[in-house]
Amino acid sequence: MDLVGNQLMGSFLDDSSLKYFAQNNSEEMFSTKFDKDFETKLVNLYLENDQLMGILMHDEGVKKVLRDNMRHVVYRIFRMAEKAGVL
Numbered sequence: 547m548d549l550v551g552n553q554l555m556g557s558f559l560d561d562s563s564l565k566y567f568a569q570n571n572s573e574e575m576f577s578t579k580f581d582k583d584f585e586t587k588l589v590n591l592y593l594e595n596d597q598l599m600g601i602l603m604h605d606e607g608v609k610k611v612l613r614d615n616m617r618h619v620v621y622r623i624f625r626m627a628e629k630a631g632v633l
Contacts, residue, residue: 550591557587 558564564583568576602609 553591553595554587557591558583 558580561583564579567579571579602612
C-alpha cells in the first residue's frame, strides 16, 4: 500500500492547479476539489499501473532491463547494510 500511497501523493503534490487552489481557498473549499480529484487520480493510477504491468509481463526486453537494474540496486543496498552492520 505504501507504493500506491506514495504514487498517489506524488500526483497530488505535482498538481499545480491543486496547489493554487489550496493557496487561495479555505481547507473546506479545498477538500471539495481534492475529494473530486482523488477519485480521478486513483483511477488514472490504476490504469497507469495496469498498463505498466502488461508491458512488464509481455515485453522480455523491458522485463530484463528492470530485473537487471533492480538486481544491481538490491545487491548494493544489502551489501552496504551488511558493511554498516544493519543486517
